Amino acid sequence: MILTSGVVFTVACLGVVSAQLTFVDNKVVTYPPYVAVKRGAYIVELEHSKAGPSTAAYAASFNSISDVWVSSQFSTLFNGLAVSTSDSISVEQLASVQGVKRVWPVRYHRLPYRMSTANITYPYLHQPTGVSRALHELGLNGKGIKVGIVDTGVDYTHPELGNCWKTTDCPWQYGADFIGDKFDSSSPNPIIIPNATPMDCDGHGTHVAGILSGQGPNVYGVAPGATYGMYRVFSCPVNGNVASTDDIILRGIEAAYQDGHDIISLSLGGGSWPEDPISVACSKLVKKGVVVVAANGNDGANGLYTAGTPAVGHGVIAVGSVDNWNITGAIAEFTTPQGSRSVLLSTPGSDRYPFIFEADVPVVAPMDRNGSALGCAGYAVSLSGKIAVIQRGVCSFAQKAAAAQTAGAIGVVIYNNMAGTLSPSVDGTVTVPVVAISQADGLAVVADIATGPSTVKAPNKLVGTFPASTGGQMSLFSSYGPSPELVIEPLLSAPGGNIWSTYPQRLGSYASLSGTSMATPYVSGTVALLKQARPELSVKEIRSVLANSAKPLRDVATGQMIHPYWSGSGLVNVYDAIKSRAMINPPELSINETTWGPVPGFDQLQALGSVRWAQRSVTIVNTDRNKGMDVWLESSVADSLSMYSVDGNIGVAPRTWPASSASVPPNTLPQIAATDSHVYVAAGQSKNITVIVVAPPGLRELEKWFYGGYLNFTLKWDQESTASNLFVPYAGYNGDYRAADVLSTPSSGLPALTDSNQVAIADVSKLVVSANNTALLLYRLDVPSRVVSATLVDAGGNTVGYLPFGYNEYNARNLPKGDNPLSGATVSDLVFTDKGSAHAIKVPAGKYHVHLAALRPLGDANNSKDYQTWDSDQYSIA
Ligand SMILES: *[C@@H]1O[C@H](CO)[C@@H](O)[C@H](O)[C@H]1NC(C)=O
Ligand SMILES: *[C@@H]1O[C@H](CO)[C@@H](O)[C@H](O)[C@H]1NC(C)=O
Ligand SMILES: *[C@@H]1O[C@H](CO)[C@@H](O)[C@H](O)[C@H]1NC(C)=O
Ligand SMILES: *[C@@H]1O[C@H](CO)[C@@H](O)[C@H](O)[C@H]1NC(C)=O
Ligand SMILES: *[C@@H]1O[C@H](CO)[C@@H](O)[C@H](O)[C@H]1NC(C)=O
Ligand SMILES: *[C@@H]1O[C@H](CO)[C@@H](O)[C@H](O)[C@H]1NC(C)=O
Ligand SMILES: *[C@@H]1O[C@H](CO)[C@@H](O)[C@H](O)[C@H]1NC(C)=O
Ligand SMILES: *[C@@H]1O[C@H](CO)[C@@H](O)[C@H](O)[C@H]1NC(C)=O
Numbered sequence: 118m119i120l121t122s123g124v125v126f127t128v129a130c131l132g133v134v135s136a137q138l139t140f141v142d143n144k145v146v147t148y149p150p151y152v153a154v155k156r157g158a159y160i161v162e163l164e165h166s167k168a169g170p171s172t173a174a175y176a177a178s179f180n181s182i183s184d185v186w187v188s189s190q191f192s193t194l195f196n197g198l199a200v201s202t203s204d205s206i207s208v209e210q211l212a213s214v215q216g217v218k219r220v221w222p223v224r225y226h227r228l229p230y231r232m233s234t235a236n237i238t239y240p241y242l243h244q245p246t247g248v249s250r251a252l253h254e255l256g257l258n259g260k261g262i263k264v265g266i267v268d269t270g271v272d273y274t275h276p277e278l279g280n281c282w283k284t285t286d287c288p289w290q291y292g293a294d295f296i297g298d299k300f301d302s303s304s305p306n307p308i309i310i311p312n313a314t315p316m317d318c319d320g321h322g323t324h325v326a327g328i329l330s331g332q333g334p335n336v337y338g339v340a341p342g343a344t345y346g347m348y349r350v351f352s353c354p355v356n357g358n359v360a361s362t363d364d365i366i367l368r369g370i371e372a373a374y375q376d377g378h379d380i381i382s383l384s385l386g387g388g389s390w391p392e393d394p395i396s397v398a399c400s401k402l403v404k405k406g407v408v409v410v411a412a413n414g415n416d417g418a419n420g421l422y423t424a425g426t427p428a429v430g431h432g433v434i435a436v437g438s439v440d441n442w443n444i445t446g447a448i449a450e451f452t453t454p455q456g457s458r459s460v461l462l463s464t465p466g467s468d469r470y471p472f473i474f475e476a477d478v479p480v481v482a483p484m485d486r487n488g489s490a491l492g493c494a495g496y497a498v499s500l501s502g503k504i505a506v507i508q509r510g511v512c513s514f515a516q517k518a519a520a521a522q523t524a525g526a527i528g529v530v531i532y533n534n535m536a537g538t539l540s541p542s543v544d545g546t547v548t549v550p551v552v553a554i555s556q557a558d559g560l561a562v563v564a565d566i567a568t569g570p571s572t573v574k575a576p577n578k579l580v581g582t583f584p585a586s587t588g589g590q591m592s593l594f595s596s597y598g599p600s601p602e603l604v605i606e607p608l609l610s611a612p613g614g615n616i617w618s619t620y621p622q623r624l625g626s627y628a629s630l631s632g633t634s635m636a637t638p639y640v641s642g643t644v645a646l647l648k649q650a651r652p653e654l655s656v657k658e659i660r661s662v663l664a665n666s667a668k669p670l671r672d673v674a675t676g677q678m679i680h681p682y683w684s685g686s687g688l689v690n691v692y693d694a695i696k697s698r699a700m701i702n703p704p705e706l707s708i709n710e711t712t713w714g715p716v717p718g719f720d721q722l723q724a725l726g727s728v729r730w731a732q733r734s735v736t737i738v739n740t741d742r743n744k745g746m747d748v749w750l751e752s753s754v755a756d757s758l759s760m761y762s763v764d765g766n767i768g769v770a771p772r773t774w775p776a777s778s779a780s781v782p783p784n785t786l787p788q789i790a791a792t793d794s795h796v797y798v799a800a801g802q803s804k805n806i807t808v809i810v811v812a813p814p815g816l817r818e819l820e821k822w823f824y825g826g827y828l829n830f831t832l833k834w835d836q837e838s839t840a841s842n843l844f845v846p847y848a849g850y851n852g853d854y855r856a857a858d859v860l861s862t863p864s865s866g867l868p869a870l871t872d873s874n875q876v877a878i879a880d881v882s883k884l885v886v887s888a889n890n891t892a893l894l895l896y897r898l899d900v901p902s903r904v905v906s907a908t909l910v911d912a913g914g915n916t917v918g919y920l921p922f923g924y925n926e927y928n929a930r931n932l933p934k935g936d937n938p939l940s941g942a943t944v945s946d947l948v949f950t951d952k953g954s955a956h957a958i959k960v961p962a963g964k965y966h967v968h969l970a971a972l973r974p975l976g977d978a979n980n981s982k983d984y985q986t987w988d989s990d991q992y993s994i995a
Contacts, residue, residue: 135525154222155362156305157748157836160394161211164399169216172901173197179370182210188362194371194398194405199223199364209951221394225302226361226387240849242441242612245589246312246639246691248339251646255695256450259340259645263291263951265373265381266638267366268316268322269359270294270656272621273324273332277332282314288330291346291376295369300352301935302360307352309365309715314657319359319987320620322347324630325384328638329618329645335627337620339642348373351385352375361385363394370398379648382641383411384634385759386425390601390893396430403432404565408648408656410434411642412633413607414596421682421769421823421889421934422901423596434644434660435606437684438595438613438636442588445585446629446766449530449552449575452477453565459581463553464628465540469623473529474504474549477572480486480530482506482563491562492517501525504573506562509534510554514541518551530573532559537593578625585615590673595633597771598682599823602903602975603709605848607685608660609667611639629783643691650695657702664704665843666693669827670752681705681825681846693841697739699748699798699832701845706828706848708810709975716809719790729812731849736805737830739798742833748796750806751846752789754826755852757813760899761820766864767899769933774816784815787824789847812851812967823853859971860985861897868896868969870944888959892944894920894967894989899933904928904972906952906982907942910965912991918948921957928971966991 163175179187184203191197196218200211212220243249258390273282273289281287296309298318302308306352316322319576325657331338348369351361373381381402387393391400397612399409409427413435416423428435444461449472451458465472481503487494492932493512494506505521509531518529518541529551533539538677539553552575554562565571587593592614598606613636620628644659654662669687670679679687711729716722722730739746756773775781788811808828816822825848833840861867869877870884871893878884878892886892894907898908907923908916921940926961931937950956969991976983 124730128535136934141882152168154224157202158223158362158364158641159200159202159204159208159211160197160221160223160363161200161217162221164216164218165196166216172198175216177213178214182206185211189368191367191371191398194374194401195245195367195394196438199367199802203913206840207833213557221362221363223362223479224387226366226385232648240415243337243339244836245442246611246643247687247690247694248643248646250692251650251695255650255692257646257649258342259642259649260342262340262380262645262648263346263376263378264292264343264641265346265348265376265378266322266329267348267350267369267373267381267383267385268324268325269319269351270317270322271326271347272323272619273316273347274768275619275622275626277336277619278323278330279324282621288343288345289347289358290344291378292348293371293372294349295359296350296352298353298753300360301355302358303351307598312558317621319348319351320624320628321359321384321630321634322349323621324618324628325382325634325638328616328635329382329642331809333621336617339639340645341809343645346373346376346378352844352904366395367398368706370395370402374402374405377409380408380644382411382638383427384487384637386412386414386428386634388426388927389422389424389429389478390426390927391429391431392927396426397429399430399433403430403656404423406656408434408644408659410637410644412637413437413598415594415632416596416682416932417865418769419934421597422599422601423932424598424760429600429604430605432656432660433684434608434611434640436633436636437607437610438592438631438633439688440527440585440590440592440614441588441612441616442585443582444585444615445582445628446580447575448581449573450579451480451562451565451573453571454569457477457566458562458565461581461583462553463541465550467543467547467551470548470550472552472575473577474528474573474575475577477574478502478504479525480506480566480571480573480972482505482566491908492520495520499525499872502527504528504530506530506532506566508532508559509539513550515543515547518543518547518549521835522547522549526915530554532556532562533954535958547662550685591670591679592631593924594695595683596629599707599848601903601960603850603854604707605681605685605705608705609640609664609685609687609689611636611643611689613639628805638688640644643689643694643888646691649693654993655728658700661702661704662694662697663689665845666690666971667699667844668699669846672756675756677772677773677775678753678827680755680758680823681848682823686827686844688887697843698739698834699715699746700738700740701830701841702738704734705845706735706808706810707848707937710854711812711849716790716811717807719764722788722790722809722811723950725811725814729851731810733807733808735808735828735845737798738803739800741834741993742801744836746832746834747796748798749831750791751831752826753829754786757816757822757824759820759822763796763820765862767820767861774822780816785813787813787826788810789826789828810847810849816851820853821857823848823991825849854974855976855983857900857974858985859898859900859902859973860987861899865897867939868894870967870989871895881990881992885948885995886944886992887995888946893941893943894944894969895939896987897939898928898971899930900974901930902928902971902973903976904978905940906970908968909948909960916968917960918958919949919952920944921947921949923949924952960994962995963993965990965994
């Protein structure tokens with residue numbers, strides 16, 4: 118699990134040896150080898166039982182096992198213990214204790230990198246979201262509302278964040294440090310020595326804090342009058358990693374709960390299942406009446422099913438990111454014979470070598486030994502005392518920077534070779550400052566420099582504001598839903614791309630970061646304003662009101678509505694949420710299963726014949742106690758999404774349908790029918806309507822489309838002339854979801870048996886596996902699967918055991934552009950007789966094959982028919 122600025126949400130490989138986990142009576146969850154888990158550290162989940170022993174009693178009995186130490190007890194939000202053990206303790210021993218539900222490994226979570234730099238004009242940022250009106254017309258500021266933030270800590274000495282800690286009238290009244298400055302996730306035994314206060318040594322938490330609580334004059338937060346708590350659970354950066362573990366995050370969340378916060382804001386995540394311990398704790402928080410807001414993830418580049426935990430937790434408000442309308446950030450001023458040009462700079466490649474040049478220095482656009490602007494071939498010319506402008510491409514940023522440094526350059530500016538922003542991270546060999554600029558700026562600067570001697574300067578804190586071409590659109594990095602069980606994620610979206618906020622003073626005081634990490638505190642702030650204005654609303658009502666009043670987004674290129682799996686119900690609008698006098702429940706219709714046949718009772722749908730359809734009941738509540746209202750329902754169709762191309766092969770970015778609004782066959786769009794498309798709801802009353810959602814029959818099932826759209830409710834109260842609109846997104850799978858494949862299509866060449874270099878074995882029948890010659894089973898999950906098992910089958914068709922790493926539960930989708938593109942198991946002469954890896958036996962020499970079984974969506978783990986299977990050819994074990 119990692120914080121979500123910049124990139125995702127995968128449980129990433131940190132090169133830590135993965136502990137082997139056993140499985141007894143379905144009690145142990147194993148993770149694939151690429152998942153970094155802390156050796157000898159477990160979270161023991163206990164059964165819920167009022168009559169049973171207390172958590173403290175369990176803790177005592179675990180402590181009485183020699184070589185087992187209980188490090189934390191969780192009884193409020195999550196029922197369990199964090200334990201450490203020596204290597205002599207098998208997980209099986211832990212799992213076999215009466216009352217144990219599951220044993221989870223303790224996973225590492227990390228913050229890998231952050232994206233572009235860029236000072237935002239807050240009043241403008243706050244206009245499209247209704248925050249400006251809530252603050253200035255309604256006079257709200259979050260006063261009286263308590264918000265807990267679980268993050269990297271906060272530089273509470275920052276002048277715009279109060280410059281105080283727990284003193285009278287200080288915004289920071291709560292919080293603690295749970296990790297300290299010495300934690301190094303690459304050490305076998307990371308040191309945890311919490312500091313007296315949760316001071317931030319990274320920046321992520323201080324940035325998040327500014328979005329919520331910024332007091333101005335540079336950063337105006339969404340809820341500057343609220344009371345805050347900071348629970349620091351992430352380490353300082355060590356070799357670029359800002360890390361944490363499941364148990365530390367759980368402790369932070371429990372402490373936030375104990376301090377009685379109304380809202381808990383979580384810009385962190387990992388995994389993808391609601392059963393994950395952190396998701397379980399968050400679902401429990403919601404049940405206890407706390408509003409939990411969590412980042413949906415930054416893995417949009419990998420397409421569908423990239424929403425993380427705890428965003429997928431039940432009742433959690435999952436937040437997607439919209440790009441800011443203007444980018445404000447550090448700039449460089451180029452002076453050439455053509456005049457002067459201000460250019461927006463990216464985040465410098467290294468914290469240690471910021472791109473700061475107070476006075477003009479010479480700048481050139483040199484050709485390398487190859488006569489190329491790419492700078493990969495080294496330089497014959499001296500670049501001594503100059504800054505070099507170099508094109509992106511062919512070799513790495515580090516190689517380009519190193520070559521220029523060798524030629525004497527004192528700084529490097531890399532310009533993009535395509536649209537978009539760059540983050541030119543470089544390694545330790547590069548000691549000159551490196552930044553990136555856009556392709557358009559780069560080409561213009563290079564052309565200007567070509568006309569004669571030129572200079573550039575980039576004084577510290579020189580900022581400029583530029584309109585962003587992507588303003589108001591979904592951020593490309595924003596993760597897509599659905600959840601593994603086809604629940605629409607995120608719930609809604611907020612500004613998260615190119616957000617200027619506070620940063621630790623030691624690191625420059627201000628920075629622009631991008632991520633659903635930034636959109637999350639934005640939404641937490643809107644909840645604070647809503648709760649201040651309407652304290653009577655329950656958590657469920659807050660979710661509905663916020664989602665109902667969000668504004669669905671359109672793709673500017675095609676004009677189509679954005680699919681709810683990317684943007685949820687759209688851009689948050691807190692003013693409309695505060696002023697709304699109606700509520701529609703549920704706030705989203707996730708169509709997980711459909712019926713096949715003609716739709717009974719709806720004349721207008723009879724002509725379609727047999728179709729896939731689902732029926733849902735929607736409750737319309739008129740919260741105005743004095744006036745009745747008329748409600749009209751229309752539907753607004755969104756793009757359909759597919760991960761697959763026409764030939765059935767998986768791609769990365771989702772394909773959308775329709776590609777344009779021109780000549781779309783109507784049977785390729787979802788259809789909506791309702792028992793009543795117009796109802797009158799009396800003052801203070803509610804009315805139910807039945808809605809039929811029909812999957813588009815004209816979209817090819819082979820391409821596995823997810824259709825979706827929005828129910829558009831037009832509301833008009835008695836004696837009023839203007840109407841308003843509320844929206845409820847709907848979305849589902851265009852096919853039989855239970856029959857959907859989870860393993861990648863055969864044309865991908867997977868699953869496969871490969872050698873240790875991951876090269877497919879051409880003729881598996883000739884493979885001879887021995888203690889000294891092991892192979893790999895590699896497979897790719899295109900869809901999350903609850904259970905995947907890889908077993909060894911002998912020539913007589915008998916299963917002899919599980920391959921090492923051959924049993925995994927709660928599997929996320931493999932992300933082609935992520936840390937875990939493939940999953941695998943070891944093919945050796947050993948198998949495990951249990952689902953984990955405790956009882957290894959050496960198998961007798963003979964002929965065997967590998968049997969892989971992955972549970973299909975919504976499947977029953979006990980029903981073999983619900984698995985997608987694959988069998989290798991037979992090979993020999995010597
Ligand atoms: C941010 O922009 C505002 C408005 O342009 C400006 O007054 C302020 O000085 C800028 N902040 C920083 C830190 O440069
Ligand atoms: C130099 O140019 C040649 C021919 O275009 C190309 O094949 C080679 O990769 C280039 N070398 C470098 C280091 O850029
Ligand atoms: C931000 O962008 C919008 C739209 O491009 C523009 O109208 C507004 O003036 C910009 N604000 C600033 C401060 O540049
Ligand atoms: C499918 O959705 C319905 C209605 O929301 C829900 O009751 C049911 O539990 C869901 N089924 C699964 C398997 O998630
Ligand atoms: C919702 O319906 C209203 C009334 O027909 C219409 O003006 C509006 O454009 C619709 N909104 C969307 C997003 O389709
Ligand atoms: C409307 O639906 C809700 C939820 O399904 C149900 O609890 C309620 O009783 C229904 N109300 C009416 C008037 O049918
Ligand atoms: C396999 O490796 C072991 C230990 O490296 C060695 O002792 C043994 O002789 C090897 N066996 C074969 C058949 O090569
Ligand atoms: C599968 O079977 C086991 C043992 O019979 C039972 O405890 C478990 O609840 C079943 N799981 C499901 C998902 O039905």
